[in-house]
Amino acid sequence: MEEIPRYLPSGQGQHVFVTIEKRGIPTYVAMRNFARALNINSRDVGCAGLKDAHAVTRQTLSLNLVNPDDVRALELPNIKILSVERHHNKLKTGHLAGNRFVIRVRDVNQSALPVAQAVIERLTQHGVPNFFGQQRFGYRHNTDKLGEALVRNDPVRFVAEYLGEPQPHEARHIFAARKLVDERRWEEALEAWPNELPDEKQAIAAILAANGELSAVFQPVNKKMKSLFVSAFQSRLFNALLAQRMEMDLLGVLQTGDVAYLHGKGAAFLVTDPAAEQPRADSFEISPSGPLFGPKTLRAQGEPGRREDAVLAASGLAAEDFTVAGLKIRGARRPYRFQIKQPNIWWDDGLMVSFELQPGAYATTVMAEIMKPDR
Structure with a gap:
């Protein structure tokens, strides 16, 4: 897999664009490794999108206020540096063609x-049905559950998913450390916790410093990871609605009350006359869309709206509940096909x-x- 950039680095500016080839690690690990190797804050590392850990992928990261020669000299595990160029802005999600x-x-x-x-x-x-792939939900297949725990402000569930409940496929030492968390043996868990999972280790240290108060788990988790978790929860609900749409054979068929997504512009509008708009869907100018629930999400009406309401109601939440402290989660529409x-x-x-x-x-x-x- 190779990124198609929206723009090329200019050769000038305070950010350094480094194009890498990575194997066997997710993007966020690559970003963390660059931050540590260059002794910069993780907030100073940007990317246009997260890439699969299992594939061989080529993508570009941006690094703020670093020396390009220092970047070229790096030797990081599972990462090959292909090019290093300066640019004036940080890479952000969506800076990608x-x-x-x-x-x-x-x-x-x-x-x-x-x-x-x-x-x-x-x-x-x-x-193609625009399902979020399994990689959206992390190597433990539970980032959606972490996001749900954040939205519900449920530290007990968050601790279980983030730090506890070992899974059979995990390495023996990680399995043992997670078991100590489940048993609330915080000092032993901190000592046993592997250094290759430093973010989780910080969370255990925070709980220990708070004398076992589980709500302390949220503080050391950075905003980027919290946003990723909530996004995964939104993705799960979207996938459920898309699966319903597929069962009804309505992937590219508009209904009254649908919110149509305008490809190329990212705009969305309510469909009041599906017969008049269907030719635009047939030519792939527009598509039916589903919600990424949030307080500002444009909601469908009619039968599509009732399906959206039912999925959200089944979760026991309202769209306004996705307002998580410190995060700018507004909600959006995503086309049901691509x-x-x-x-x-x-x-x-x-x-x-x-x-x-x-x-x-x-x-x-x-x-x-x-x-x-x-x-």
């Missing part, structure tokens, strides 16, 4: 090629698939459609 993917699928028969080609053609014409650009598919020691996606779209969703068992 898209992402380019080249994927090889092994252990499939070459007879799958024409079937996959037909699927790609259908997806190109009608769009387009594939520059698709190509061929055979080379496996099924090769390449395409470009808009920011925020998941290649895993495309591949899930191609590799469905019933194909």
Whole structure:
């Protein structure tokens, strides 16, 4: 996977853009490693988007007020530095034109090629379901639960998801440390906690300093991580609504009361005459959209609105509850589908698939459609 930049570095400015190739680590770990190696605050490291930990990915980070030569001299695990250039601004989420993917699928028969080609053609014409991929929910598959605990201001649940409840796939020493948290043996947990998880270790130290008061867990978690957690909770609710839409075979079909998303501009409007607007959806100018719930989210009406209300009500929350202290969470609309650009598919020691996606779209969703068992 390779980022398609919205703009190139100018060669001047206080920020240093470093393009990297990373393997086996998530973006936030790469950012943290650069901050520590250069002795700068994590707030001074920017990126245009988070990338999968499991893929080989190329992306650009921005580093504030550092010497480019110091960056070039770095040797960080699982990271290869490809280029270093100055620019005048920090990279932020959305400073991206898209992402380019080249994927090889092994252990499939070459007879799958024409079937996959037909699927790609259908997806190109009608769009891909815009599900948030599993990587959105972290390596413990629980960032949505952490976000829900933040929204509910529930420190007991947050401690369990963030620090406790060991999972079978985790390394033995991490499993043991999490078990100590579950047993509320804070001093032993702090001593046993691995240094490769420093943010969580700080949270344990904060609880210990507060004499076991669990609400202290929130303070050391930085705003960027809190926003990521709440976003994952929003994503889970969006996925639930999209799954309903798929069951009704309404992925690209407008209904009265839908909020249509205008591709290219990011604007949204209420659909009052679906028959008049459907040709725009057929040409992929607009798409039905779902909510990323928040206090300022434009809400659907009619039948689509009732479905949104039901999903939110089932969570026991209101849109206003997403106002988390210290975070600017307004809410938004996300299209229920996305387009594939520059698709190509061929055979080379496996099924090769390449395409470009808009920011925020998941290649895993495309591949899930191609590799469905019933194909």
